[in-house]
Amino acid sequence: MSAIIFFASDALAQNLSGELELYNQDRLNLNKTGMLVLSGWALGNIAIGSYGYFRTGGKTKYFHQMNAAWNLVNLSIGAFAYYNYLHTDPASFSLAQSMREAKSLENILLLNIGLDVGYIATGAFLWEKGIRKDNNRLLGYGPSLILQGGFLLVFDGILYGLNRTHNEKLFNLMDNLSISANAISVTIPL
Numbered sequence: 076m077s078a079i080i081f082f083a084s085d086a087l088a089q090n091l092s093g094e095l096e097l098y099n100q101d102r103l104n105l106n107k108t109g110m111l112v113l114s115g116w117a118l119g120n121i122a123i124g125s126y127g128y129f130r131t132g133g134k135t136k137y138f139h140q141m142n143a144a145w146n147l148v149n150l151s152i153g154a155f156a157y158y159n160y161l162h163t164d165p166a167s168f169s170l171a172q173s174m175r176e177a178k179s180l181e182n183i184l185l186l187n188i189g190l191d192v193g194y195i196a197t198g199a200f201l202w203e204k205g206i207r208k209d210n211n212r213l214l215g216y217g218p219s220l221i222l223q224g225g226f227l228l229v230f231d232g233i234l235y236g237l238n239r240t241h242n243e244k245l246f247n248l249m250d251n252l253s254i255s256a257n258a259i260s261v262t263i264p265l
Contacts, residue, residue: 092166098244099165099173105241106180107160109234114153116226117146134205137215145223170249177242184235191231194224 124143128136168176202217204210 094248095168095170095173096166098241098248099168099176101244102173102177102238102241103160103163103165105237106234107157109230109237110153110157110160113230114150114157116230117150117153120146120223121150134211134214137212138219139215141216141219142223145219149223149227173245174249177238177245180238181235181242184231184238187231188228188235191224191228194220195228198222198224 120142124139124141124146127139128143131139198217198220200217201213201220205213205215205217
């Protein structure tokens with residue numbers, strides 16, 4: 076009788092392990108797609124910003140300069156994160172590691188959302204100061220920061236919402252676990 080129980084427990088553990096691996100694969104795919112979107116935005120801004128910088132003058136030149144420079148950072152972040160997601164094995168995460176990764180990314184995205192609001196506010200400040208001082212650099216940099224901060228605010232907000240929704244699957248998986256002093260049980264909904 077104990078062999079049957081052991082076999083059932085082993086099958087149950089494999090089922091949970093499979094569900095956890097699938098959850099992590101979906102999480103990695105979701106965030107790889109996000110980094111492709113960020114990198115695409117960055118490449119477009121670098122190309123248009125570089126072209127605009129050399130083909131325009133005045134505040135428009137500085138608008139393009141900031142867009143190109145800002146997105147060198149975005150491209151670096153997007154490419155680095157994509158590379159890491161690409162080389163991460165979804166089976167390598169325990170339940171605890173999966174929970175930490177999920178919560179950590181949510182916290183990072185919430186921090187980024189706060190920073191995005193700061194970028195927009197800084198852009199508005201520079202734009203207003205540029206108007207007062209009739210400074211083309213500030214008149215270009217301000218609207219650029221508003222544009223870039225606005226994009227990142229929408230991007231980070233959507234990525235946060237998608238990750239938060241996806242993480243509900245992990246918490247639903249945990250709802251089926253019951254741990255007591257001398258037993259661990261799993262309820263499998265039929």
